[in-house]
Amino acid sequence: MKKYATLKDIAKALKISTATVSRALADRWDVNPVTKKLVLEEAKRQNYRPNPIATRLQNKRSKTIGLVVPEFSSAFFPKVIAGIQKVLDEAGFQLLITQSQESLEIEERNLKLLEGNMVEGILISITREGENAEYYQRLIDSGIPIVFFNRVSAKVEAPKVIIEDYKFAFFATEHLIYNGFKKIYHFEGPVNLSVSKERKRGFIDAMNKHHRQITDKTIVQAGVLMEKGYLAMQKLIANNDLPDAIFCFNDPTAFGALKAIKEAGLKCPDDIALVGFSETEVAQLIEPPLTSIEQPTFEIGETAAKLLLEQLDECSSVPFKTVRLAAKINIRKSSVNLKNNC
Amino acid sequence: MKKYATLKDIAKALKISTATVSRALADRWDVNPVTKKLVLEEAKRQNYRPNPIATRLQNKRSKTIGLVVPEFSSAFFPKVIAGIQKVLDEAGFQLLITQSQESLEIEERNLKLLEGNMVEGILISITREGENAEYYQRLIDSGIPIVFFNRVSAKVEAPKVIIEDYKFAFFATEHLIYNGFKKIYHFEGPVNLSVSKERKRGFIDAMNKHHRQITDKTIVQAGVLMEKGYLAMQKLIANNDLPDAIFCFNDPTAFGALKAIKEAGLKCPDDIALVGFSETEVAQLIEPPLTSIEQPTFEIGETAAKLLLEQLDECSSVPFKTVRLAAKINIRKSSVNLKNNC
DNA sequence: ATTTTAACTGCAAACGATTACAATTGAATA
DNA sequence: TATTCAATTGTAATCGTTTGCAGTTAAAAT
Numbered sequence: 001m002k003k004y005a006t007l008k009d010i011a012k013a014l015k016i017s018t019a020t021v022s023r024a025l026a027d028r029w030d031v032n033p034v035t036k037k038l039v040l041e042e043a044k045r046q047n048y049r050p051n052p053i054a055t056r057l058q059n060k061r062s063k064t065i066g067l068v069v070p071e072f073s074s075a076f077f078p079k080v081i082a083g084i085q086k087v088l089d090e091a092g093f094q095l096l097i098t099q100s101q102e103s104l105e106i107e108e109r110n111l112k113l114l115e116g117n118m119v120e121g122i123l124i125s126i127t128r129e130g131e132n133a134e135y136y137q138r139l140i141d142s143g144i145p146i147v148f149f150n151r152v153s154a155k156v157e158a159p160k161v162i163i164e165d166y167k168f169a170f171f172a173t174e175h176l177i178y179n180g181f182k183k184i185y186h187f188e189g190p191v192n193l194s195v196s197k198e199r200k201r202g203f204i205d206a207m208n209k210h211h212r213q214i215t216d217k218t219i220v221q222a223g224v225l226m227e228k229g230y231l232a233m234q235k236l237i238a239n240n241d242l243p244d245a246i247f248c249f250n251d252p253t254a255f256g257a258l259k260a261i262k263e264a265g266l267k268c269p270d271d272i273a274l275v276g277f278s279e280t281e282v283a284q285l286i287e288p289p290l291t292s293i294e295q296p297t298f299e300i301g302e303t304a305a306k307l308l309l310e311q312l313d314e315c316s317s318v319p320f321k322t323v324r325l326a327a328k329i330n331i332r333k334s335s336v337n338l339k340n341n342c
Numbered sequence: 343m344k345k346y347a348t349l350k351d352i353a354k355a356l357k358i359s360t361a362t363v364s365r366a367l368a369d370r371w372d373v374n375p376v377t378k379k380l381v382l383e384e385a386k387r388q389n390y391r392p393n394p395i396a397t398r399l400q401n402k403r404s405k406t407i408g409l410v411v412p413e414f415s416s417a418f419f420p421k422v423i424a425g426i427q428k429v430l431d432e433a434g435f436q437l438l439i440t441q442s443q444e445s446l447e448i449e450e451r452n453l454k455l456l457e458g459n460m461v462e463g464i465l466i467s468i469t470r471e472g473e474n475a476e477y478y479q480r481l482i483d484s485g486i487p488i489v490f491f492n493r494v495s496a497k498v499e500a501p502k503v504i505i506e507d508y509k510f511a512f513f514a515t516e517h518l519i520y521n522g523f524k525k526i527y528h529f530e531g532p533v534n535l536s537v538s539k540e541r542k543r544g545f546i547d548a549m550n551k552h553h554r555q556i557t558d559k560t561i562v563q564a565g566v567l568m569e570k571g572y573l574a575m576q577k578l579i580a581n582n583d584l585p586d587a588i589f590c591f592n593d594p595t596a597f598g599a600l601k602a603i604k605e606a607g608l609k610c611p612d613d614i615a616l617v618g619f620s621e622t623e624v625a626q627l628i629e630p631p632l633t634s635i636e637q638p639t640f641e642i643g644e645t646a647a648k649l650l651l652e653q654l655d656e657c658s659s660v661p662f663k664t665v666r667l668a669a670k671i672n673i674r675k676s677s678v679n680l681k682n683n684c
Numbered sequence: 685a686t687t688t689t690a691a692c693t694g695c696a697a698a699c700g701a702t703t704a705c706a707a708t709t710g711a712a713t714a
Numbered sequence: 715t716a717t718t719c720a721a722t723t724g725t726a727a728t729c730g731t732t733t734g735c736a737g738t739t740a741a742a743a744t
Contacts, residue, residue, distance in 0.1 A: 004484060006700055017724050022702060032722060047480070052458030054700035057395045057729050064455070072420035081414065081441065094455050097439040099423065113406070113436050116394030117459050138389070142346060226623060255627055281568060285597055287629025348730055359694045364732060374692060396730035399699045 005046035013042050025050070056118050064094045065308060066114030068124040070102045070151070073225075074252055075280045076297060077125070080149065083301025084123060091309055093120075102224075104129040111135055115144065121308045125151040128190030128224060145311035149304040151193050152322075159307040160322040161300055165195055168293045168327045169202025172275045173247050175291070175329065177210050179337040181245035181273055184212065187222035187232055187257065189249035196249060199277065203247055217241060222253045229256025237264045244272060245335065251276035251283055251292055258286065258334075273335045288333035295327050347388035355384050367392070398460050406436045407650060408456030410466040412444045412493070415567075416594050417622045418639060419467070422491065425643025426465060433651055435462075444566075446471040453477055457486065463650045467493040470532030470566060487653035491646040493535050494664075501649040502664040503642055507537055510635045510669045511544025514589050514617045517633070517671065519552050521679040523587035523615055526554065529564035529574055529599065531591035538591060541619065545589055559583060564595045571598025579606045586614060587677065593618035593625055593634055600628065600676075616676045630675035637669050 007018040007025075014021070016035065023031045024039035025048075042048075056062050065088060069077045081097065088095050096114060100107035107127050114122055121144060124136075133155040140146055140158060149161040176184050186203045189196035200219065207214055222232040229248060236242060237260060248254035254276035261268050268274055268288055276283060279294035303323050349360040349367075356363070358377065365373045366381035367390075384390075398404050407430060411419045423439065430437050438456060442449035449469050456464055463486060466478075475497040482488055482500060491503040518526050528545045531538030542561065549556055564574040571590060578584060579602060590596035596618035603610050610616055610630055618625060621636035645665050 004700090007702095008700075018701080019703075019725080020723055023723090026702085030722065035722080049457075051399075051700050053395055053399050053460050054729090055702080057393075057399055057700080057731095058702050060729080072414040072423065073417055075415060078414035082443070085441065085443070094451070095440070096455070096459075097441065098437070099427065099439065101424070101427070109436070113438070115391075117438075118395055255624065259627060282597065282624045282628065285601060285628045286624070346730090349732095350730075360731080361695080361733075362693055364730095365693090368732085372692065377692080393730050396699090397732080399701090399729090400731045400733090402699080 004051065005043075005048040006051070007048075009046055010039060010042050010048060013046070014038055060118065062118040062120055063092060064096060064117065064119050065305075066111075066117070066119035066122045067095055067097045068100055068107060068110050068114070068122065069097070070100050070125060070127050072099060074250070074278070075282075076150075076278050076295070079297035080125075080301035080304075083298040083303075084305045085301075086298075087302050087305035087309070093309070100127050102127045102129060104132060108132050108135055111139065115139065119144065121145045121147070121312055123147050123149060123304050123308055125149055126153060126193070127151075128193055130192040131155060145308060147304050147308040147311070149300055151195055154194050157320055159304075159311065159320050161304045161307065161325065162195070162322065163295050163300070163325045163327045165198035166202040166205075168329060169199035169247070169277070170206045171202075171329055172277070172291075172293060173203045173206035174210070175331065176245045176247060176273065176275060176335060177206065177212065179245075179273070179335060181337060183243040184245045184247065185217070185236075185243035186219045187229060187246055187248040187253050188219050189253075190223055191221070199249060222249060222257075224250060224252065226252040226256040226259075229253030230260050231256070233257040233260035234264075237261075237266075242272065245269075245274070246272060247275045248277065250278045251280045251290065254290055254292070254334075255282075255286065258290075269334050269336060273337065275335050279330060283330075284332065291332045291335035292330055293327050294330050296325050299325060346393065347385075347390040348393070349390075351388055352381060352384050352390060355388070356380055402460065404460040404462055405434060406438055406459065406461050407647075408453075408459070408461035408464045409437055409439045410442055410449060410452050410456070410464065411439070412442050412467060412469050414441060416592070416620070417624075418492075418592075418620050418637070421639035422467075422643035422646075425640040425645075426647040427643075428640075429644050429647035429651070435651070442469050444469045444471060446474060450474045450477055453481065457481065461486065463487045463489070463654055465489050465491060465646050465650060467491055468495060468535070469493075470535055472534045473497060487650060489646050489650040489653070491642055493537055496536050499662055501646075501653065501662050503646045503649065503667065504537070504664065505637050505642070505667045505669045507540035508544040508547075510671060511541035511589070511619070512548045513544075513671055514619070514633075514635060515545045515548035516552070517673065518587045518589060518615065518617060518677060519548065519554065521587075521615070521677060523679060525585040526587045526589065527559070527578075527585040528561045529571060529588055529590040529595050530561050531595075532565055533563070541591060564591060564599075566592060566594065568594040568598040568601075571595030572602050573598070575599040575602035576606075579603075579608075584614065587611075587616070588614060589617045590619065592620045593622045593632065596632055596634070596676075597624075597628065600632075611676050611678060615679065618676075621672060625672075626674065633674045633677035634672055635669050636672050638667050641667060 007021045011018045011021045021039050024036045098110035100110055104127055131153050136146055136156045147159045152160040188200050220232050222228050254274045261272055276290050276292035279292045283290040283292045349363045353360040353363045363381050366378045440452035446469055473495050478488055478498045489501045494502040530542050562574050564570050596616045603614055618632050618634035621634045625632040625634045
């Protein structure tokens, strides 16, 4: 069954050497046009397709780059991928995508898989569990450049693409403060991630600036998933420990919180206002529409891919830069203080 | 820079042959434990990692399978992927994911990419543009089994995993009919896809069963994306051609329609009721919550992966089967006739 | 003492392609 | 006629592994 035609088959059929066949197929100048035509015909007849594994072993270019993302379930990464793909397409590169499922172990497996497929570079957004820092470093040392985006490594020196998380977390919090909310909580993201830290820092600094008290209840662990936001909110409700506004790590957790709020017969924003982060399309659709920070997702992907290609080109030394893209806050109903407005 | 340690390096350092090194690393019986230990140590010292390209060239197993999906932007495919990954993990296989972006051309490129990486089999959900049928066939003939899921090929014989699209489209339509809606439209999916045809067929048959008239306006082209549903609805509104209920090809188009409805100052379900398809988590969150067909996404992935592994095992001939999974209709506010209920 | 056996180890040929470096041919130049 | 050159093709090494077969050594069996 597995009947691949190889160079050798064509060579045999034509009674010439594989070298000539190879050259003919590569359309080189130093091969007789007649022979070339024969080879091309025979190749088509036999349905020849070069074996890229062999090619790759030979000349170490794969024209492929690898991607590791934690998950696809939110709309965020798919859009980033679209941006990446655009840039790579233009440069004639292909993309192999892997999903770490937020697991350190799977992430490492994926990196090995990509390395094994001889990708020329890797784009990665790390898991919430932490980082395979030693492995990233090893890859870089062995000549496979890495570009981090969104969730970046704190330990490894490499180009990084992030947004102004601190600043916009600060804005978002101030927005709640200016709207007259008194008791503002923060649903914190996974503690291992620098994004979480940045957003928390923005929250805290904004609170401090306006002399708001931060107790040990103010900051709640809530992770990245809708489910987690749901559970965290349920817990607050069960404990009868209700803030009047929450700045959530991201949109899915805000959605989860909203679900719990509704189920408890409470109203948003009347009882509890919400702000999300990482604009998703559905933020506008839900009731009430969710105030959220809109990230330039597509651009994040583009930028990361460009940085990687740069690394590939000047195989020597562009200094590692961290690109920080701007974001935008979309204010919607979920965070306007109705009592104030009356 | 690119300083990979190879078998040869280890062999040289230890002044033995690469054959012995290879055997030592493969932990074979016929190598002196002392030598083995030396090799292992030296390998660690030099940070040796086998080059999988070379391995793959040698013994044609890659333990990798490839996946092609049209997009990730809806929650559907990510969940299917999770199911696939579970099964493959258990079987010790790895997954390379590619995205065709609904483009026939990119799909073919992706297939080539996967083939080039010597995947042992391919899972695919085809583009809305149609199929690369000849290429699928060629892959299968050349010994790379393919399993289709969700969006399957009509032309190629291969295992397929789908859900009871016809039946549930029928149910969904009947549900609208029983709820007393009079003028029911269908937002049709991409015409090239058999899923679209099945769902449309279900819609039509249900309408006919209940002697509802189907005019040339009843079925509206709306594609797969939220944007498309939005535009289609806007057009209906502009034409003042309003149904009182719409059975949408999928959830995103229903979301789009809802957005247009709200923007026009209309109410759902009072003015226009909606039913979606392919349950997404947010269906419950939006206002009104969306009635939708819930597909067993995770199970679709699992099933497809299992079918593929089966093909791989009995390298000969399991007959190609089409697995049809059941679904479930979740009735929510978006499709209940309020006038009726009073 | 001779033969058998076991325990290692190395040689060399694969896998499928690419590419320096000849080698061959015939025509053009001196 | 001798020399040079261009055009074309083949030989063989290479990429990093794996593996059948053969070779070496020493201990065990006869």
